[in-house]
Amino acid sequence: MAYQVLARKWRPLNFAQLVGQEHVIKALANAFANGRLHHAYLLTGTRGVGKTTIARIMAKALNCETGVTAEPCGVCSACTQIDAGRFVDLLEIDAASNTGIDNIREVLDNAQYAPTVGRFKVYIIDEVHMLSKSAFNAMLKTLEEPPGHVKFILATTDPQKMPITVLSRCLQFSLRQMTPQQVAGHLQKVLDAEQIPFEAGALPVLGHAANGSMRDALSLLDQAIAYGAGQVEESGVRAMLGAVDQSYLFEILAALVAKDGQALMKAAAGIAERGLSYEAALHELAHLLHQVAVAQAVPGALADDLPQRPQIVAVAQALAPEDSQLYYQIALHGRRDLPLAPDEYAGFTMTLLRMLAFAPATPGQIRLAPAGEPATMAPQAPPVPPVAQPAPAMPASSSVAPAPVASPVIAPVAPAPVKAEPAQAMPKEPAPWEEAASDATPPKAAIEPPPPEVEPEPVWSEPAPEPAERLYVPPGPAAMPEEEPEPALPAAPPEFDGDWRALVVQLKLGAAGMLAQHAELVEFQSDRFIFRVAEAHKAVATRDYQEKLRGALTDHFGRPIQVEVALGEATGDTPAAIALREKHARQQAAEATIQNDPFVQALVRDLGATVVPDSIRPL
Structure with missing residues (x-):
């Protein structure tokens, strides 16, 4: 007997054997058990998740000789013929190779005939999204109301390419990708049943390599059995998949953690020696950094059977979380x-050098600046404190105290300062900046004679800045205290002067603007507006547009406004008609200006030039 590949040999024959699609199985099983049968089903999902398999199981459930059931017997004539692909009332169509309308028309012509041996005539159309637009249009009516003995089961990997009219006529089920743990568990059952020796560590590697497809996983298992000469070993699976070379990724991360550029370049050079693609290396590096970030943020989310999990956890502990996020972005x-x-x-x-160079700054390395100033890097060594300079000397003959540099503010008038006498200067306690100056030893060039002492009164200090609107003080003999502003009276509601076009400009109109532009104001009162709209624009005079216009008028005038719209012959006083007339008038004036221009007339007369009226636009 010829060898049958595992993907075909272990294809599920009933709902109980399906893996990872419990949400679909439950809905279909309940529908068949209760007799709630739809006429068209749509199964969506990536390759190898069981779309065609579920469609065949549904065909058996519909035509099993024991009756419509969620558990087909699998031994009757209908079940065995469907499993063998010989059931005459089950038609499987590959839309990828039968895309034309002629193929679909042939299917629809046969759909009117009753089943030959089964209870239902079942059409399974695979990759249905590849049908042409005309083919979809041809099947719409039959898909919506097929004969009672016809069931359609559509399958596709790309439902976005299907017309919405087809999607709305189908009961849609979205199949999920299987997790690596589900795939590994199913592979273990297959190997146990086939009595093939295996190492437990090889199955998670195959589960992750399958990317959610059980068919791909079984195909890889076939390849692994052949590679291992009848057994499945972890080292053989890694070598077959190229996973043995994943160690270079950890070498790169170790060099980044150690800030070792030489080791980083050595690891990069080793990729070419392994015969790997640099694009694939960056893809794998980003994938590994994602796993490291997961281990740092949510350690419990990292699968226990993940290949090289101990190395990933070790890198997560050695690498800062912000570094892993940065490296991931740089890799992408x-x-x-x-x-x-x-x-x-x-x-x-x-890319690797960028990761090495753009390491996040350590805390304290960035000095926060006040608002409006850029942040700067703090110096590595503490700066030497600047030498405090003494206050500038004041001439002895001066009789006015130094005025502070500040914006003009309203301040009480202080008595004039007394002229300082050096011989009778009172002792003065040193100011803080003078104490700092006495502690430091300034260079000789910075030492100046102390300034003459003055009376401590009045003491001038720089006032706090006032708000911008109070900085200016007009000149005058004395500033009068500000008076409290009188509370503003509420503004009177606007009144309408009959200029409907000007009012339309003031109103906040959305969709109602179309009605307002094509409405002629016939009569208005304080709380009532009556309009006339031409028959040509009755589409914008519906109740919905009227309600929107009424709301805008109510908001504008601050009182309830009634709006009445009647269809009839407009006299041309609508805002849109007035604007159109003004536009034509401006166009005619512009054309007349060009035609009467002496320079243009000279060009036409002497050079035979022609003025194209459509090219003239008013300014």
Whole structure:
């Protein structure tokens, strides 16, 4: 007997054997058990998740000789013939190779005939999104109201390409990708049943490599059995998949953690020796950094059977979370920019050097600046404190105290300062900046004679800044205290002067603006507006538009306004008609200006030029 591949041999024959699609199985099983049968089903999902398998199981459930059931017997004539692909009332159509309208028309012509041996005539159309637009249009009516003995089961990997008219006529089920744990568990059952020796560590590797597809997982298992000469070993699976070379990723991360550029370049050079693609290396590096970030943020979310889990946890402990986030982003950008690099090696190494150079700053390395000033890097060594300079000397003959530099503010008038006498100067306690100056030893060039002492009164200090609107004080003999402003009276509601076009400009109109532009004001009162709209524009005079216009008028005038709209012959006084007349008038004036221009007339007369009226636009 010829060998049958595992993907076909282990195809599920009933709902109980399906893996990872419990939400679909439950809905279908309940529908068949209760007799709630739809005429068209749509199964969506990526490759290898069981779309065609579920469609065949549904065909058995509909035509099993024991009756419509969620558990077909699998031994009757209908079940065995469907499993063998010989059931005459089950038609499987590949839409990828039968895309035309002629193929669909043939199917629809046969749909009117009753089943030959089964209870229902079942049409399974795979990759239905590849049908042409005309083919979809041809099947719409039959798909919506097929004969009672016909059931359609559509399957596709890309439902976005299907017309919404088809989607709305189907009962849609979205199949999920299987998790690596589900795939590994099913592979273990297959190997146990096939009595093939295996290492437990090899199954998670195959589960992750399948990317959610059980068919891909079984195909990889077939390949692994052949690679291992009848057994499945972890080392053999890793070598077959190229996973053995994943160690270079940890070498790169170790070099980044150690800030070792030489080790980083050595790891990059080793990729070419392994025969790996630099684009694939960046893809794997980003994937590994994602796993590291998961281990740092949510350690429990990291699968226990994940290959190289101990190494991932070790990197997560050695790498700062902000570093892993930064490296992940740089890896994504490096992979995107790889085609623009001089060569792949330069693009890959430049990405690694960017990771090495753009490490996040440590706390305290950035000095926060006040609002409006940029932040600056703090110096590594503490700066030497600047030498305090003494206050500038005041001439002895001066009789006015130094005025502070500040914006003009309203302040009480202080008595004039007394002229200082050096011989009778009172002792004065040193100011804080003078104490600092006495502690420091300034250079000789910075030492100046102390300024003459003055009376301590009045003491002038720089006032706090006032708000911008109070900084200006007009000149005058004395500033009068500000009076409290009188409370503003509420504004009177606006009144309408009959200029409907001007009012339309003031109103906040959305969709109602179309009605307002084509409405002629016939009569108005304080709380009532009556309009006339031409028959040509009755589409904008519906109740919905009237309610929107009434709301806008009510909001504008601050009182309830009634709006009445009647259809009839407009006299041309609508805002849109007035604007159109003004536009034509401006166009005619512009054309007349050009035609009467002496320079243009000279060009026409002497050179045979022609003025194109459509090219003239008014300013």
